[in-house]
Amino acid sequence: xxxxxxxxxxxxxxxxxxxxxxxxxxxxxxxxxxxxxxxxxxxxxxxxxxxxxxxxxxxxxxxxxxxxxxxxxxxxxxxxxxxxxxxxxxxxxxxxxxxxxxxxxxxxxxxxxxxxxxxxxxxxxxxxxxxxxxxxxxxxxxxxxxxxxxxxxxxxxxxxxxxxxxxxxxxxxxxxxxxxxxxxxxxxxxxxxxxxxxxxxxxxxxx
Numbered sequence: 001x002x003x004x005x006x007x008x009x010x011x012x013x014x015x016x017x018x019x020x021x022x023x024x025x026x027x028x029x030x031x032x033x034x035x036x037x038x039x040x041x042x043x044x045x046x047x048x049x050x051x052x053x054x055x056x057x058x059x060x061x062x063x064x065x066x067x068x069x070x071x072x073x074x075x076x077x078x079x080x081x082x083x084x085x086x087x088x089x090x091x092x093x094x095x096x097x098x099x100x101x102x103x104x105x106x107x108x109x110x111x112x113x114x115x116x117x118x119x120x121x122x123x124x125x126x127x128x129x130x131x132x133x134x135x136x137x138x139x140x141x142x143x144x145x146x147x148x149x150x151x152x153x154x155x156x157x158x159x160x161x162x163x164x165x166x167x168x169x170x171x172x173x174x175x176x177x178x179x180x181x182x183x184x185x186x187x188x189x190x191x192x193x194x195x196x197x198x199x200x201x202x203x204x205x206x207x
Contacts, residue, residue: 014057014061014191016088028113029056029084030056040102053192058192059081059082061192066164070095071139072095073095074097075142079096079106085139086116086118086119090118095120107119126152134158137164138156143165146174150178169198187201
């Protein structure tokens with residue numbers, strides 16, 4: 001089965017609607033990741049087929065929960081979940097932040113080759129990055145714990161902004177230890193076709 005047909009069959013198991021151009025861009029992203037990975041070791045996922053599930057769909061399932069217009073993906077790595085979400089939401093703006101130069105170089109190349117207009121890559125440590133307007137959503141799927149994420153990213157959301165943390169198993173213990181200036185808003189169990197293991201999206205706001 002071609003990668004295109006495989007992608008279509010995976011998408012059919014979700015409620016995600018994409019144009020042909022968006023599908024081409026996402027498949028192009030898989031191709032670039034696969035190519036760059038050989039030299040730069042950007043991800044431990046090696047095969048394009050597995051990247052579709054573990055990177056592309058695992059990112060896209062967050063799309064229905066994006067409220068607002070400006071988002072930052074903190075510790076984005078090679079642009080995950082930020083690049084797939086930006087492709088799926090061309091009307092929203094995304095800042096992709098990472099401290100490693102090779103990852104930001106990859107993101108710049110992907111933006112250029114795939115014609116993505118709504119992404120700003122930034123090489124910085126999260127605690128050193130400031131944005132006066134703040135963000136409607138602060139995304140992360142890379143942080144070890146919710147506590148770490150909130151400590152390092154507390155300055156990033158706008159007044160009504162929300163933290164969106166992508167987790168595997170529901171983080172019951174971490175939620176009990178939330179710092180008092182933060183409040184748990186809710187969670188969504190995410191269904192990723194053909195992905196082993198659980199996925200949860202945790203929503204948190206500043207008091």
